Amino acid sequence: MTATGLVESMTKASTAAGRRRGIRWPLWLLGISGLLVLVSIVRLVTGANDITSSGTTGAALRLAVPIGLAGLGGLWSERSGVVNIGLEGQLILGTWFGAWGAYEFGPWWGVIVGIIGGALGGLVLAIATVSFGVDHIVAGVAITILGGGITRFLSALIFVNTPGGGVTQSPSLPRIGTVTLPGSGVLHDIEQKHWFVVSDVAGILGGLITQVSWLTIVAVLLVPLTYLVLWRTKFGLRLRSCGEAPGAAESLGVNVYRMKYTAVILSGGFAGLGGAFLSLVATNIYREGQTNGRGYIGLAAMIFGNWMPGGLALGSGIFGYTDALQLRSGGQSVHALLLLLAIVLGLLAIWSLYRGRRVRAATSVAVAAGALIWFLTSDTVPDEFVGFAPHLTTLLVLALAAQRLRPPAADGKPYRRGEAG
Amino acid sequence: MKRFDLERFGLGLAAPVLALIVAALLSSIALVISGNSPLHTFNAMLDYGTQPETVVQTVNKSTIYYLSGLAVAIGFRMNLFNIGVDGQYQIAAFFAAVVGGWLLLPGPVLIVVVVLVAVVVGALWAGIAAVLKVTRGVSEVISTIMLNVIGGGIVAYLLDPSRLGTIVGTQQVTTKPMPSDAYLPGIPVSGGEIYGFIVVAIACGIAYWVLLGRTRFGFDLRATGLSETAAVASGVSVRKMVIRTMLISGGVAGLVGMPLLLGGSHAYAQDFPTGYGFSGIAIALLGRNNPIGIALGALLWSFLEQSAQILDLEGVPKEIVTIMQGVTVLSVVIAYELVRRFSLVQQQRRVGAELRAAAGTPAAGEGSPA
Numbered sequence: 072m073t074a075t076g077l078v079e080s081m082t083k084a085s086t087a088a089g090r091r092r093g094i095r096w097p098l099w100l101l102g103i104s105g106l107l108v109l110v111s112i113v114r115l116v117t118g119a120n121d122i123t124s125s126g127t128t129g130a131a132l133r134l135a136v137p138i139g140l141a142g143l144g145g146l147w148s149e150r151s152g153v154v155n156i157g158l159e160g161q162l163i164l165g166t167w168f169g170a171w172g173a174y175e176f177g178p179w180w181g182v183i184v185g186i187i188g189g190a191l192g193g194l195v196l197a198i199a200t201v202s203f204g205v206d207h208i209v210a211g212v213a214i215t216i217l218g219g220g221i222t223r224f225l226s227a228l229i230f231v232n233t234p235g236g237g238v239t240q241s242p243s244l245p246r247i248g249t250v251t252l253p254g255s256g257v258l259h260d261i262e263q264k265h266w267f268v269v270s271d272v273a274g275i276l277g278g279l280i281t282q283v284s285w286l287t288i289v290a291v292l293l294v295p296l297t298y299l300v301l302w303r304t305k306f307g308l309r310l311r312s313c314g315e316a317p318g319a320a321e322s323l324g325v326n327v328y329r330m331k332y333t334a335v336i337l338s339g340g341f342a343g344l345g346g347a348f349l350s351l352v353a354t355n356i357y358r359e360g361q362t363n364g365r366g367y368i369g370l371a372a373m374i375f376g377n378w379m380p381g382g383l384a385l386g387s388g389i390f391g392y393t394d395a396l397q398l399r400s401g402g403q404s405v406h407a408l409l410l411l412l413a414i415v416l417g418l419l420a421i422w423s424l425y426r427g428r429r430v431r432a433a434t435s436v437a438v439a440a441g442a443l444i445w446f447l448t449s450d451t452v453p454d455e456f457v458g459f460a461p462h463l464t465t466l467l468v469l470a471l472a473a474q475r476l477r478p479p480a481a482d483g484k485p486y487r488r489g490e491a492g
Numbered sequence: 493m494k495r496f497d498l499e500r501f502g503l504g505l506a507a508p509v510l511a512l513i514v515a516a517l518l519s520s521i522a523l524v525i526s527g528n529s530p531l532h533t534f535n536a537m538l539d540y541g542t543q544p545e546t547v548v549q550t551v552n553k554s555t556i557y558y559l560s561g562l563a564v565a566i567g568f569r570m571n572l573f574n575i576g577v578d579g580q581y582q583i584a585a586f587f588a589a590v591v592g593g594w595l596l597l598p599g600p601v602l603i604v605v606v607v608l609v610a611v612v613v614g615a616l617w618a619g620i621a622a623v624l625k626v627t628r629g630v631s632e633v634i635s636t637i638m639l640n641v642i643g644g645g646i647v648a649y650l651l652d653p654s655r656l657g658t659i660v661g662t663q664q665v666t667t668k669p670m671p672s673d674a675y676l677p678g679i680p681v682s683g684g685e686i687y688g689f690i691v692v693a694i695a696c697g698i699a700y701w702v703l704l705g706r707t708r709f710g711f712d713l714r715a716t717g718l719s720e721t722a723a724v725a726s727g728v729s730v731r732k733m734v735i736r737t738m739l740i741s742g743g744v745a746g747l748v749g750m751p752l753l754l755g756g757s758h759a760y761a762q763d764f765p766t767g768y769g770f771s772g773i774a775i776a777l778l779g780r781n782n783p784i785g786i787a788l789g790a791l792l793w794s795f796l797e798q799s800a801q802i803l804d805l806e807g808v809p810k811e812i813v814t815i816m817q818g819v820t821v822l823s824v825v826i827a828y829e830l831v832r833r834f835s836l837v838q839q840q841r842r843v844g845a846e847l848r849a850a851a852g853t854p855a856a857g858e859g860s861p862a
Contacts, residue, residue, distance in 0.1 A: 156633060199822065205829045208573055208633065209777060213825055216774050217818030220811075227809035228526050238811065367637045374631070455649035462638040469635070470628045 109414055111268045119407035121399045123271040125262055128278025130398050133353050135391025136290045137162070137362075140345030141369025142376070142383045143297055144189075144338040149378060150301060151334030152314035153200055154483040156211025159366030160218030161192035161339040165346020167222035170241040170357030171229065173350075178247045182286060182347050189343015190336050192218055197335040201328055207483050215366075223359065230357075241357035244350065250288075252280035284352045290344070298380045310334055314479035317486040328488060342366065364462070371465045377476045389468065393461040402451035405460055409452070413443040500835065507831040508778075508785075511823035518823070519816045528808045536806045541799030544683025550791065550798045555690045555751050557790035560772025562700050563744035565781040567632075569704060570717035570737055576621060576636025577745040578769025579643035584614035585749025586647045586667070589760035590656050592753070593668030602674040607692075607750055614746020615739040617643060622738035626731040632738070640769070651762060666761035676754035689751035696744060697783040703740075713737055745769065774821045780828060793817060 114122055121127050141158045148155035155161075168188025173181025192214055199210040223238065230236035235243060258277035262270050301307035312320040313330045321327050349365070350357040368390050375389075376382025396404045416439035423432035520530035540546055560577055567574035574580075588610035595602060621639055624630040651657045657665045678685030704710035716723040716733050724730060748768055753760065775793050779785030800813035 195822070199826055203826045203829050204833065205825050209825050210822075212573075212575070212773055213777065213818070213822045216770065217815075217822055220814030220816075220818035224522065224526075224809065224811040224815045227811040231809075238809075364637055364641060367634055371634050371638075374634070453649050455645045458648075459642045459645035462641040466624070466630070466635055466638045466642075469630045470624055 106415075107271060108268060109411060111271045113407055113411045113414070114271065115267065117403075117407040117410060119400070119403045120265060121396075121404045122407050123274045124399065125259060125274045125277035125281060127392070127395050127399045127404070128275045129281060129283075130278075130395035131388065131392040132279055132283070132287060133391075134394040135387040136287055137345040137349045137353065138365050138369045138372055138390050138394075139294070139384055139387035140290055140348065141342050141366045142373040142387055143293060143369075143380070144193075144341035144345070145370045145373040146297065146338075146378060146380065146383060147301075147310075147334050147341060148193075148196075148338035149373070149482050150311050150314045150479055151331045152317060152479060152481045152484065152486065153196070153331055153335050153338075154207040154211065155193075155196060155335065155338050155342075156208050156367075156370070157192060157196045157214035157218070158211075158338075158342045158370055159362060159364065160211070160215035161189040161196075161342035162346040162349070162362045162366040162369075163215070163218040163222055164188040164192045164339075165343035165348075166350040166357050166361055167225060167241075167346075168343065169347025170244055170350040171225070172347075173244045174233070174242060178245045178351055181244070181351050182247075182344065185347025185351075186340045186343045189346060190340040192343070193336040193339020194332075196339065197332045201331045201335070201486075204485050204487065206485075226357075226359070239359040241350070243356050246355060247284050247286050247352055249282040249284050251282050255281045286348055286352050290348060293341070294380045294384045301380075311479070313486075314481055317481055318490075321488065327486060331486075342369075345369070368461060368465055371469055374476060374478075375468055375472050378478055386468070390461045390465060393464045396460060397454075397457045401457035401460075402454060405452040405457050406446065406449065409442045409446040413439045413446060416442065499838075503831050503835050504780075507780075507827040508788075508824060510831075511820065511827035514823040514827070515816060515820040518819045519812065522815050523808070523812060526809070526812075528812075533803065533806070533808050533812070536802055536808075537796075537799040540802035541795055544681075546683075546798050546801075548681060548684035548686060550794045551690070552687050552751065553798065554787075554790040554794035555687050555693045556748055556768055557771055557775050557793055558693050558787055559696060559744060559751075560748045560768045561775035561779060561786040561790055562696055562772075562783070563741050563748065564769075564772045564776040565779070565786055566700065566704075566713075566741040566744065567737060568717075568776055568781050570713045570733060571720075572717075572734060572737055572741070573633045574618060574621075574636055574738065574741045574745070575633055575773065576618060576639050576643075576769070577741075577748065577772050578767060579636070579640030580614040580617045580742050580745035581610075581748035581769060582764065582766060583617050583643040583647055584610040584746035585753050585764065586651065586760045587613045588746075588749070589667040589670070589753055590650075592670040592674060593759065599671065599673030599675075602670070603676060603754060606670070606674070606754065607747070610746040610750055610753075611743040612746070615743040618738045618742020618745065619735070622735045625738075626734050644766070647760075651760070660759070664761055664763070666759045669759040670753075672758075674754075675758060678755055685755075687751040687755040689755055692747065692750070696747065697787060701783045709736070745772075748772070774817065777821055778824050792820075 110123060114120060141162055144158055144161065145155055165185040165188055169181045169185025171181075172184025176184075195217070196210055196214055199205040199213070200207050226236075226241070227238045230241050231238060233242045255277055258273040259281070261273035262277055264270055299307075301311060309320065309325045310330050310333070312323075312325060313327050313334075317327045320330075345365070346362065349361055354361060369387070372386030372390055373383045375386035376384070396408075416435045420432045420435035420439060423429075423435060516534075523530045523533055541550070560581070563577045563580075564574055588606045591609045592602060592606040595605060597605060617639060618636070621630075621632045621635040624635050625632050649655070651665055651667065653659050653665060656667060658668050660666050660669065676688040678688050679690070702710075704714060712723065712728045712733060715726065716728055716730055720730060723733075749760075749764070752765070757764065771793060775786055775789040778789030778792065779787070796813050796816055800810040803810040803812065
């Protein structure tokens with residue numbers, strides 16, 4: 072692609088986004104309120120009060136943060152053209168180094184050490200993919216294997232001799248402080264009334280402002296910050312140009328290698344922060360395997376969000392929510408969500424039929440019927456199924472969303488300096 | 493041409509050797525930092541690793557790893573990343589064990605049926621990811637990872653005394669054990685017994701070589717992996733290739749649990765080992781998707797694991813082996829890429845020189861690629 076081609080395609084993309092934004096906001100609001108009413112009806116019908124309780128939304132926020140941070144890591148890296156499948160490995164490094172730093176020096180040092188640990192994983196990926204030109208996915212998989220190996224070895228070396236620690240876990244860690252915003256008490260009272268819609272809103276908001284970790288606030292702020300840096304600064308434009316057309320970027324004087332290195336190291340740093348959050352805030356202990364595929368779920372959240380920070384945050388929210396349900400009377404809540412799924416897919420089927428998409432309508436009806444039958448013939452969903460609810464949701468969401476997305480044009484493609492035509 | 497082949501052979505060997513040296517160096521650094529002597533550690537591993545009992549265990553484990561590596565490699569050859577071998581072999585082994593426990597058939601027939609069930613279940617589970625990819629454009633990397641967790645959950649749900657599980661002896665929940673005439677006999681050697689299933693594993697390796705190197709399907713598969721556009725231009729349907737390749741990969745993945753199920757555990761219990769699928773990815777990378785390379789990779793991986801068992805007695809944390817494995821994989825992929833690039837440069841130089849000789853005039857600028 073030529074330099075003018077790059078500029079053209081980027082302006083086209085941004086005007087299209089602008090046009091869409093104008094129509095989309097009211098639609099979004101309508102959609103959200105509609106969904107809220109549906110959820111409230113489902114809650115009243117099933118009596119599964121936990122699907123909008125403050126406990127659930129609080130837990131959802133806590134669990135969405137590591138997914139979102141991994142997703143942000145993926146976003147930075149892929150916007151520069153490097154696919155980072157090693158996010159899982161960097162997340163693992165973050166959990167271990169975060170725990171070790173917190174144990175040795177205190178919780179906030181843990182956060183910093185965790186970021187450094189993840190960033191080192193990013194550095195290794197950058198060396199392998201940018202300097203040596205190794206296939207991105209191969210290198211990422213190798214880093215995930217290496218991350219698991221390093222942390223296990225370090226645990227055997229360091230945590231084995233600590234009280235309560237061992238090869239697979241750290242001692243319990245000092246906590247990071249939390250903050251409760253004013254109004255939390257009132258919202259809690261309203262929530263307890265179990266009114267239609269009102270209590271649901273109170274529960275959701277209440278969960279988001281009660282006992283929120285300071286690190287959660289930092290993480291949430293990183294979403295708009297990422298948007299500002301990547302889409303509103305010269306640096307961000309250059310970084311994204313490396314992901315769209317590195318050859319063109321190079322011809323305009325951008326040091327593509329340095330940009331990619333910066334992006335991938337930052338990417339690892341985000342994942343490292345996500346890992347530190349997992350061990351320090353979400354659980355208070357490092358445990359082997361505690362990332363449980365969240366790096367990949369974060370990547371899925373990023374794809375779902377169409378490589379944009381806002382969509383990514385929404386995706387993480389959905390995954391965090393399904394993840395949180397297993398902590399809050401999961402069987403009953405997921406059972407209630409089956410009804411919600413049936414209703415939403417039923418509506419989708421009507422819409423598809425209206426738009427003349429018969430195959431899609433038929434598929435939606437079939438799945439909706441399945442969900443409804445399951446809902447009607449059982450009282451609860453077994454715990455084992457609740458456990459993989461986030462993963463199943465990831466699959467369903469990607470299956471519904473994946474085709475209308477546009478990844479960066481040169482994402483995952485090898486780039487050698489000076490080889491562009 | 494002869495010289496060319498020899499050079500390629502030499503270069504092919506250079507990559508793993510280079511990578512192993514780097515990996516050994518990096519592991520030594522890790523050992524020194526942790527206050528252990530690398531020489532002493534490597535010696536202890538070599539000593540213990542070459543004892544007959546350890547060799548048998550190494551070969552047995554590498555049989556499993558070999559199948560797993562093959563399953564991953566089939567996908568790799570067409571740039572299809574089946575990260576889901578782990579879930580595929582677990583769910584396949586579970587259903588195979590259930591069938592093996594309940595079906596009343598003479599032993600040898602039962603063995604065949606059990607293996608077929610495993611292949612079919614593994615293929616179907618991988619097929620979900622393939623269908624999602626070709627119909628909905630979902631990346632198989634993510635879908636197969638999600639399917640790993642989902643498969644694990646389904647197995648955990650079904651493996652319950654009120655469903656397909658039974659309680660045998662102590663509190664261990666397991667599937668109904670297979671009858672003893674369906675035990676696959678091992679090959680007795682000094683130091684123990686080698687899984688009889690190793691024969692199937694070797695056959696799979698040969699079949700892999702034939703399928704990829706000697707058939708139209710294999711050619712299409714490799715072509716799709718090297719250049720999708722070129723493959724499409726020559727009339728290959730990429731969608732069909734994705735589905736077929738994923739089904740074959742999943743089918744082979746289904747075999748991963750078989751050596752243990754038929755030759756050792758004879759039932760699927762809660763402690764049926766997990767994680768072989770991820771080792772398979774590493775081993776496919778080590779072996780460069782080559783059937784013999786994968787075999788060597790599987791042996792190395794398994795040797796490292798088995799020989800490290802002695803290290804705790806020597807006062808070295810045996811987890812050092814996980815670093816050795818990780819570093820090896822990373823150095824190998826980098827080394828292969830370096831060697832590939834080096835030979836590409838050589839090739840371009842040679843072509844440039846030949847062209848110059850043919851034209852009879854020294855031309856500038858040729859033979860100096862990036």
